[in-house]
Amino acid sequence: MASAVSPLAPKSVPSMPVIAGVRLATAQAGIRYANRTDVLLVLFGEGTAAAGVFTRSKCPSAPVEWCRAHLKAGKARALVVNSGNANAFTGKSGRDATKLTATLAAKAAGCKANEVFLASTGVIGEPLDARKFGPVMSGLAARSASGGFHDAAKAIMTTDTFAKVATASAVIGGTKVTINGIAKGAGMIAPDMATMLSFIFTDAPVSASALQSILKDTVADTFNAVTIDGDTSTSDTLMAFATGTAVMRGAPKITKAGDSRLKGFRKAFHAVLADLSEQVARDGEGARKLVEIEVEGAVSKTSARKIAMSIANSPLVKTAIAGEDANWGRVVMAVGKAGEPANRDKLSIWFGGIRVAHKGARDPSYDEAKVSARMKEPKIFLRVQLGLGRGRDRVLTCDLTKEYVAINGDYRS
Amino acid sequence: MASAVSPLAPKSVPSMPVIAGVRLATAQAGIRYANRTDVLLVLFGEGTAAAGVFTRSKCPSAPVEWCRAHLKAGKARALVVNSGNANAFTGKSGRDATKLTATLAAKAAGCKANEVFLASTGVIGEPLDARKFGPVMSGLAARSASGGFHDAAKAIMTTDTFAKVATASAVIGGTKVTINGIAKGAGMIAPDMATMLSFIFTDAPVSASALQSILKDTVADTFNAVTIDGDTSTSDTLMAFATGTAVMRGAPKITKAGDSRLKGFRKAFHAVLADLSEQVARDGEGARKLVEIEVEGAVSKTSARKIAMSIANSPLVKTAIAGEDANWGRVVMAVGKAGEPANRDKLSIWFGGIRVAHKGARDPSYDEAKVSARMKEPKIFLRVQLGLGRGRDRVLTCDLTKEYVAINGDYRS
Numbered sequence: 001m002a003s004a005v006s007p008l009a010p011k012s013v014p015s016m017p018v019i020a021g022v023r024l025a026t027a028q029a030g031i032r033y034a035n036r037t038d039v040l041l042v043l044f045g046e047g048t049a050a051a052g053v054f055t056r057s058k059c060p061s062a063p064v065e066w067c068r069a070h071l072k073a074g075k076a077r078a079l080v081v082n083s084g085n086a087n088a089f090t091g092k093s094g095r096d097a098t099k100l101t102a103t104l105a106a107k108a109a110g111c112k113a114n115e116v117f118l119a120s121t122g123v124i125g126e127p128l129d130a131r132k133f134g135p136v137m138s139g140l141a142a143r144s145a146s147g148g149f150h151d152a153a154k155a156i157m158t159t160d161t162f163a164k165v166a167t168a169s170a171v172i173g174g175t176k177v178t179i180n181g182i183a184k185g186a187g188m189i190a191p192d193m194a195t196m197l198s199f200i201f202t203d204a205p206v207s208a209s210a211l212q213s214i215l216k217d218t219v220a221d222t223f224n225a226v227t228i229d230g231d232t233s234t235s236d237t238l239m240a241f242a243t244g245t246a247v248m249r250g251a252p253k254i255t256k257a258g259d260s261r262l263k264g265f266r267k268a269f270h271a272v273l274a275d276l277s278e279q280v281a282r283d284g285e286g287a288r289k290l291v292e293i294e295v296e297g298a299v300s301k302t303s304a305r306k307i308a309m310s311i312a313n314s315p316l317v318k319t320a321i322a323g324e325d326a327n328w329g330r331v332v333m334a335v336g337k338a339g340e341p342a343n344r345d346k347l348s349i350w351f352g353g354i355r356v357a358h359k360g361a362r363d364p365s366y367d368e369a370k371v372s373a374r375m376k377e378p379k380i381f382l383r384v385q386l387g388l389g390r391g392r393d394r395v396l397t398c399d400l401t402k403e404y405v406a407i408n409g410d411y412r413s
Numbered sequence: 414m415a416s417a418v419s420p421l422a423p424k425s426v427p428s429m430p431v432i433a434g435v436r437l438a439t440a441q442a443g444i445r446y447a448n449r450t451d452v453l454l455v456l457f458g459e460g461t462a463a464a465g466v467f468t469r470s471k472c473p474s475a476p477v478e479w480c481r482a483h484l485k486a487g488k489a490r491a492l493v494v495n496s497g498n499a500n501a502f503t504g505k506s507g508r509d510a511t512k513l514t515a516t517l518a519a520k521a522a523g524c525k526a527n528e529v530f531l532a533s534t535g536v537i538g539e540p541l542d543a544r545k546f547g548p549v550m551s552g553l554a555a556r557s558a559s560g561g562f563h564d565a566a567k568a569i570m571t572t573d574t575f576a577k578v579a580t581a582s583a584v585i586g587g588t589k590v591t592i593n594g595i596a597k598g599a600g601m602i603a604p605d606m607a608t609m610l611s612f613i614f615t616d617a618p619v620s621a622s623a624l625q626s627i628l629k630d631t632v633a634d635t636f637n638a639v640t641i642d643g644d645t646s647t648s649d650t651l652m653a654f655a656t657g658t659a660v661m662r663g664a665p666k667i668t669k670a671g672d673s674r675l676k677g678f679r680k681a682f683h684a685v686l687a688d689l690s691e692q693v694a695r696d697g698e699g700a701r702k703l704v705e706i707e708v709e710g711a712v713s714k715t716s717a718r719k720i721a722m723s724i725a726n727s728p729l730v731k732t733a734i735a736g737e738d739a740n741w742g743r744v745v746m747a748v749g750k751a752g753e754p755a756n757r758d759k760l761s762i763w764f765g766g767i768r769v770a771h772k773g774a775r776d777p778s779y780d781e782a783k784v785s786a787r788m789k790e791p792k793i794f795l796r797v798q799l800g801l802g803r804g805r806d807r808v809l810t811c812d813l814t815k816e817y818v819a820i821n822g823d824y825r826s
Contacts, residue, residue: 057746229728313643
């Protein structure tokens with residue numbers, strides 16, 4: 001399991017401010033591995049608004065179904081996240097496990113079970129023995145404290161090589177509010193299954209419906225614009241919790257996502273999600289290169305996204321980048337197979353800011369030595385100009401290395 | 414470039430009968446590599462019908478555009494195939510190269526340029542110097558003979574580890590007809606670009622429109638049901654040529670694809686395409702396992718195909734198979750992400766005929782040791798029962814190994 005820290009890990013880790021109304025604690029429940037924290041309990045003050053977006057998989061995990069069902073009320077008092085077992089494809093026992101976990105947490109938190117949200121990551125298809133949470137839950141609640149975001153990020157890791165945290169602040173009606181986030185990576189699968197989990201916490205007094213709207217808007221160009229291997233987990237979960245405690249410091253309550261006083265908040269919220277989602281790409285399994293793909297001149301943003309994703313998920317493009325090869329032929333291939341409007345004779349391609357192909361042919365001025373030098377850098381910019389319209393988009397991915405195959409090809413046992 | 418022959422290569426190679434009206438010759442034109450044949454000329458007798466299907470890429474190669482333009486007449490007198498350069502993304506010079514190649518071949522064959530069909534495979538984005546065909550073309554025509562299908566298959570290889578041929582016969586109106594095919598593989602990319610090329614030759618007297626219809630029908634469950642890495646070449650070409658010479662031995666001319674006298678021919682035609690397309694999967698880059706994926710109980714065949722392809726193209730499923738791991742959790746993931754109707758609690762999964770998951774949970778009777786033994790075999794059967802309807806489909810793929818990454822991650826030079 002243990003891997004060296006990704007060479008793409010951020011060079012520094014921010015210190016995470018406390019958020020009034022958010023208390024965290026972690027413990028070792030022994031779900032799968034010994035000697036590591038594997039359960040996180042987060043307690044929220046009364047009146048905390050909740051929002052969430054989840055996997056698009058048609059076979060979601062039991063915790064995803066639990067969260068979807070209980071999110072309608074928009075209220076949260078507790079969040080329980082465990083690693084080691086995803087409680088996915090576990091049938092009735094999976095539903096029972098979510099119920100038991102929520103009941104145990106509700107008892108410890110002094111709230112209702114339907115105010116508890118759940119996420120699980122790890123092996124799928126194995127029953128989750130939720131009784132293991134019993135002995136640790138009341139201790140977790142008792143120990144919970146307003147710091148500890150780094151520890152929380154650590155407790156939800158599976159094969160991530162570094163813990164992922166981000167923070168930003170904004171001003172709402174003259175009052176400073178804070179946004180903290182933690183995440184675990186996607187395409188991190190050994191021994192079993194990829195899952196992306198992320199949780200955002202803020203003291204901003206925004207309603208559940210406003211938070212849901214902002215979350216949905218923001219995820220499109222952050223987490224949904226990141227791909228590791230094109231595979232989608234049964235358990236992907238991104239939730240946001242707003243305690244509203246900034247009200248006590250004078251912030252106005254805001255109920256509409258379109259409220260102009262949220263401009264700074266939206267920007268800071270975006271920054272936290274962009275930071276976390278980039279960290280996910282930087283910790284893709286076996287990743288040695290962070291790849292930013294920009295597609296311009298498409299007929300629409302949607303079309304640009306599809307083309308960018310076709311490039312980002314192409315095994316041939318990803319292996320070429322692993323080999324530090326500015327193989328624009330494979331980019332043409334990936335543009336061509338996307339099924340979106342494209343005209344070969346208007347297509348131009350840049351690697352690391354150097355144009356290698358122009359209007360349907362090799363760029364005559366293209367200097368292979370210069371491009372080769374750029375390809376040795378840890379971050380690769382790949383830009384495609386389609387020359388058709390004004391649609392543009394940007395996605396992040398990583399390269400496809402032998403280490404990816406090794407990590408995912410090792411036998412489960 | 415040189416790789417050991419795939420361990421999945423067929424144990425025996427069929428002897429290929431001659432087909433009256435088809436003459437073949439190969440030569441070394443020195444397109445990219447020295448000391449290997451890299452150009453194939455096939456000459457057809459008068460009245461030969463032609464049919465073709467091509468890449469769905471929006472950025473097709475110059476030869477693909479040439480073939481599409483000239484296929485309308487349905488007549489062929491010559492086919493020129495070269496390896497070493499794909500003449501793709503080469504702009505105007507690419508169009509000029511196709512024209513020059515066809516002109517040179519037409520002169521040698523004594524036909525019109527628009528009766529010459531072309532295919533190129535190899536590097537993309539580099540101009541193809543078609544003048545190199547000049548010195549060899551008349552010699553090719555002079556040397557052409559009715560045998561030599563194995564040599565033809567060899568001349569069109571790029572990084573294939575074995576030459577691909579197949580043959581079958583059928584009876585039309587009491588007269589035996591022959592169908593021969595050659596192919597080069599997909600996902601065979603070093604130094605640049607995957608391309609699947611295949612050419613089918615028959616003496617059956619079927620019209621161009623009937624041949625086109627049969628080709629289109631047959632490709633759906635053969636070549637279009639094979640995937641190596643989900644990437645699509647700019648140059649994929651599958652053409653069929655019917656000389657009609659069996660008429661001289663008493664076969665009736667057939668102009669309608671629906672003619673019941675073509676029943677046996679259709680079956681044999683399907684067998685040749687199925688054989689060649691399976692060989693392509695067996696020679697996928699770095700492949701160590703041939704994987705057959707059967708999806709049943711889907712709401713339709715189209716839905717079953719999409720789910721089967723989602724499984725077949727999943728890097729997580731493919732790496733698990735490379736690791737000889739019956740990781741059904743990843744199969745659930747791939748079913749879930751396909752976006753097609755699926756109900757987790759009705760899903761069952763078999764590896765090598767052993768049911769490992771049943772109705773939404775791990776099969777209680779599942780014996781890991783037995784399944785592990787099956788996973789060590791060179792061919793892996795993966796079966797998914799969705800339990801929703803009667804739609805079923807089957808696709809072939811191969812595993813994703815470190816060798817795939819090595820082959821495609823090596824620098825182009």
